Amino acid sequence: MSVMQVFHGVGLRSKILFISTILLLQVGGLCFAYWVYLDATERTSDSAVVWAIGSLSVPLLPLGYLLYRHRIGGRSEPASRRERVVGTLGLAVVSGFIAASMLTPPDPFILAVYLPVYMFAASPVSYWLVWRHGYARLRRRIGLVHDDEQRR
Numbered sequence: 001m002s003v004m005q006v007f008h009g010v011g012l013r014s015k016i017l018f019i020s021t022i023l024l025l026q027v028g029g030l031c032f033a034y035w036v037y038l039d040a041t042e043r044t045s046d047s048a049v050v051w052a053i054g055s056l057s058v059p060l061l062p063l064g065y066l067l068y069r070h071r072i073g074g075r076s077e078p079a080s081r082r083e084r085v086v087g088t089l090g091l092a093v094v095s096g097f098i099a100a101s102m103l104t105p106p107d108p109f110i111l112a113v114y115l116p117v118y119m120f121a122a123s124p125v126s127y128w129l130v131w132r133h134g135y136a137r138l139r140r141r142i143g144l145v146h147d148d149e150q151r152r
Contacts, residue, residue: 014109021112024119028093029056035087036065039079043072062094066135079130088123088130095122 037052045051054061079087096119104114128134 014112018109018112021115024093024115025097028090028097028119030090031086032062032090032094035083035090036062038083038086039069039075040065040072042075042077042079042083043069044076045072084130088126091129092119092123092126095126096120 033052033055036055037048040048040051051061051065055065096115096117099118099122100111100114103118104110129138
């Protein structure tokens with residue numbers, strides 16, 4: 001099915017909503033990939049660029065990075081404000097997209113309507129995970145912490 005067939009008979013507001021949702025997904029994906037790059041760089045990974053590009057290309061790779069990153073090494077500095085902002089935004093968009101994909105009918109226009117709602121709903125959890133050290137607590141609980149980070 002071509003783009004023209006999808007948009008045939010759809011109003012201007014629906015087209016704008018659909019295109020803005022696509023742009024929102026792209027921005028969220030770029031934020032998440034940038035966060036992966038910043039985190040991998042801070043951990044002195046030789047493959048920070050590969051992790052970032054892979055995060056854009058392979059949908060489940062960021063999850064793999066989150067599970068693998070304790071093996072790269074510990075951080076020398078805590079996350080910067082920029083790193084936390086892009087991490088929170090990227091996590092909220094990605095989480096909202098996953099929730100909207102699982103909980104709405106398989107229609108791109110319905111997804112476009114509900115994605116901002118689910119993204120907004122995922123924002124407090126993303127904030128807790130990133131700004132309130134929720135992710136660090138979860139990692140410590142399941143043992144995914146590098147030796148350098150264990151001492152802090």
